[in-house]
Amino acid sequence: MSIAETALEIHTYPTRQEMGAAAAAAAAPILREAIAERGSARLMLAAAPSQSATLQALAATDDLDFTKIDCFHMDDYIGLTPNAPQGFGNWLANELFTLVTPRAFHRIDVTAAPEDAAAAYREAMGEEPFDVTLCGLGVNGHLAFNDPPADFTDPLSARVVELDQVSRQQQVDEGHFPDLDAVPVHAITVTIPRLLNARRIVVSVPTAVKRQAVHDTVNQPISGAHPGTALRTHPDVHLFVDAEADPR
Numbered sequence: 001m002s003i004a005e006t007a008l009e010i011h012t013y014p015t016r017q018e019m020g021a022a023a024a025a026a027a028a029p030i031l032r033e034a035i036a037e038r039g040s041a042r043l044m045l046a047a048a049p050s051q052s053a054t055l056q057a058l059a060a061t062d063d064l065d066f067t068k069i070d071c072f073h074m075d076d077y078i079g080l081t082p083n084a085p086q087g088f089g090n091w092l093a094n095e096l097f098t099l100v101t102p103r104a105f106h107r108i109d110v111t112a113a114p115e116d117a118a119a120a121y122r123e124a125m126g127e128e129p130f131d132v133t134l135c136g137l138g139v140n141g142h143l144a145f146n147d148p149p150a151d152f153t154d155p156l157s158a159r160v161v162e163l164d165q166v167s168r169q170q171q172v173d174e175g176h177f178p179d180l181d182a183v184p185v186h187a188i189t190v191t192i193p194r195l196l197n198a199r200r201i202v203v204s205v206p207t208a209v210k211r212q213a214v215h216d217t218v219n220q221p222i223s224g225a226h227p228g229t230a231l232r233t234h235p236d237v238h239l240f241v242d243a244e245a246d247p248r
Contacts, residue, residue, distance in 0.1 A: 008218050008232050010239050012246045016206040020053025023204045023240040027054075027132045028061045030200045031069060034131040040103055041069045044133040044190070044198060045096070046144070047088035049174060051136055052095060054204040054240075058134075059099040066100035072125060074135065074144035075189040076108040078160070086176045108188050114160045118188050121158045125190070130198035137205050137213040140166040141228040145189035150227035157194035162186055173209070192230050201234055206242040214239070215247035 013019040027043075034041035045051070058064070076088045084090065089107040097105060106124045109117045135143055142148070147164040168183040177183045195201075205214055217228030218239075231237045 005222060005232050006235055006237060008237055008239055010214065010218060010241055010246060010248070012241050012243060012248075014243050016053045016242045017057075019204060019206055019240045019242045020055075020057045023054040023134070023202050023238070024057035024061055026238045026240070027058060027134060027200065027202045028064050030132050031064060034199075035065060035068045039068065041132075042072070042128065042130045043069050043102075044072045044074060044130040044135075044195065045092060046074050046135045047091045047095075048136055050206055050210070051134065051204055053206070054134060054202070055096045056099070059096060066102050069102050071097075071102045071105045072130070072190075073106075073108065074195065075187055076110050077184040078110070078114050078186040078188060079184040080110065082111050086171070108158075110188075114186065114188060118156075118158045118160050121188065121190075122156065125157055125194065127157075127197075131200070133195050133198040133201045135195065135201065135203055137203065137210055137217060137228050138167055139170045139209055139213060140164065141213045141216055141226045142167060143192055143195055143227050143230065145187045146192050146227050148227055149224040150192055150230070152192055152222075152224055152230050152233070154191040154193055156191055158188060158190050160186060161189050192227065196230060196234050198234075199236065201231060201237045203231065203237065203239045204241075205239070205245050208244040210241075210245045211247045214241055214245050218247075 220226040222229040
């Protein structure tokens, strides 16, 4: 079966802050339009330091009423304590929702049995498209915790997954955990088809360690071996990087 492909242009900015401002500027109009049309908007969020500049810029955007935005997040660990700062729901609560108050923040329930939590999150998301998905890329090219080889046709919208070592080591290298043994082995992730079920996807990728992932996302054949290549199957994707992450 042939795959419709969209050319994915890299938009490069000198600094992470400028990258984040441009990414927020790409996301905000779609959210405003949804609020104007329906009275509310749906925003899917990644939780990682790579997203900080974008989230801060979005929170500071004029005339964007977060009290009319339903927010979701892409993934969370299994096995951490509920208040662990490494938890992605907790990270977003501290990083974004101290700046703005959303209409709702639909969190993955890390206190529930994993399969029950995944099923509950599938129900919470429903089938309605997101207006905007804000995401990054992992060092291994993952989207959320869809590590390679990723399933681009997963029938479930969220599931329990086992994390590969590259993903786990990234968390150590970014300073979130003291060593590999401290990083959970399992997580709940929103799957790639559900992440792509959005009107617009805005991708923010800073730092040199992501340069290869950016290159592969733009240039490799579309396949689960390079999860980021799934972005090229979406008709409205915007990829923003800082100068360090630009592979050209």
